Amino acid sequence: SQELEQSPQSLIVQEGKNLTINCTSSKTLYGLYWYKQKYGEGLIFLMMLQKGGEEKSHEKITAKLDEKKQQSSLHITASQPSHAGIYLCGADSTGTASKLTFGTGTRLQVTL
Amino acid sequence: KAGVTQTPRYLIKTRGQQVTLSCSPISGHRSVSWYQQTPGQGLQFLFEYFSETQRNKGNFPGRFSGRQFSNSRSEMNVSTLELGDSALYLCASSFVGSETQYFGPGTRLLVL
Numbered sequence A: 001s002q003e004l005e006q007s008p009q010s011l012i013v014q015e016g017k018n019l020t021i022n023c024t025s026s027k028t029l030y031g032l033y034w035y036k037q038k039y040g041e042g043l044i045f046l047m048m049l050q051k052g053g054e055e056k057s058h059e060k061i062t063a064k065l066d067e068k069k070q071q072s073s074l075h076i077t078a079s080q081p082s083h084a085g086i087y088l089c090g091a092d093s094t095g096t097a098s099k100l101t102f103g104t105g106t107r108l109q110v111t112l
Numbered sequence B: 001k002a003g004v005t006q007t008p009r010y011l012i013k014t015r016g017q018q019v020t021l022s023c024s025p026i027s028g029h030r031s032v033s034w035y036q037q038t039p040g041q042g043l044q045f046l047f048e049y050f051s052e053t054q055r056n057k058g059n060f061p062g063r064f065s066g067r068q069f070s071n072s073r074s075e076m077n078v079s080t081l082e083l084g085d086s087a088l089y090l091c092a093s094s095f096v097g098s099e100t101q102y103f104g105p106g107t108r109l110l111v112l
Helices: none
Strands: A004-007 A010-014 A019-025 A032-037 A043-049 A055-058 A061-065 A071-076 A085-092 A100-102 A106-111 B005-007 B010-013 B019-024 B031-038 B042-050 B053-057 B064-068 B074-078 B087-094 B107-111
Touching: A004 A085, A010 A019, A019 A032, A019 A085, A019 A106, A032 A061, A032 A071, A043 A055, A043 A061, A071 A085, A100 B031, A100 B042, B005 B087, B010 B019, B019 B087, B019 B107, B031 B074, B042 B064, B042 B074, B074 B087
Parallel strands: A010 A106, B010 B107
Antiparallel strands: A004 A019, A019 A071, A032 A043, A032 A085, A055 A061, A061 A071, A085 A100, A085 A106, B005 B019, B019 B074, B031 B042, B031 B087, B042 B053, B064 B074, B087 B107
């Protein structure tokens, strides 16, 4: 079965600093999804990557999928308190995108 | 468009009871997936329904079951509740042909 490992597990950054979260898969990815979760709430879709080398950006968040499609990184530029939460990467293991395997999550705190 | 809705949002049950959770997908979405999130195991896939048929299933015991109605609304049922079933249960819907799942706010179940 596919496994996803995220690093770091938690992160505390000062407002305005940049940060990167990594997601490594044990198998080649059909698709890689990034979600954000506020504690105890639902997941908010951020981005989806499918092609090796693909890079997508939304506001101050950029995600990239490496050429071999086994690792993805999420980069936040000039972090803000609104970026705080748990970031989860999810892998599509069936090609239907309806059954996702998730990483353990990265808890991000942004201090003033 | 309204997002994915889940009812109830919070639920307290005792061991041995059964529970039914409901999920209404985004209008036009025909695939509904269910996930269980716990601090120890993280976010795990339960099952997926498409056009009233279970299309994918995770590694959960038979006490966990679900169904989907003709209007794409879905329910999941857990019988003979155990303490370990305490979790946040999330459902997600997607449009056929789209690779993105959109999540609801979740139902938090506490088993005493």
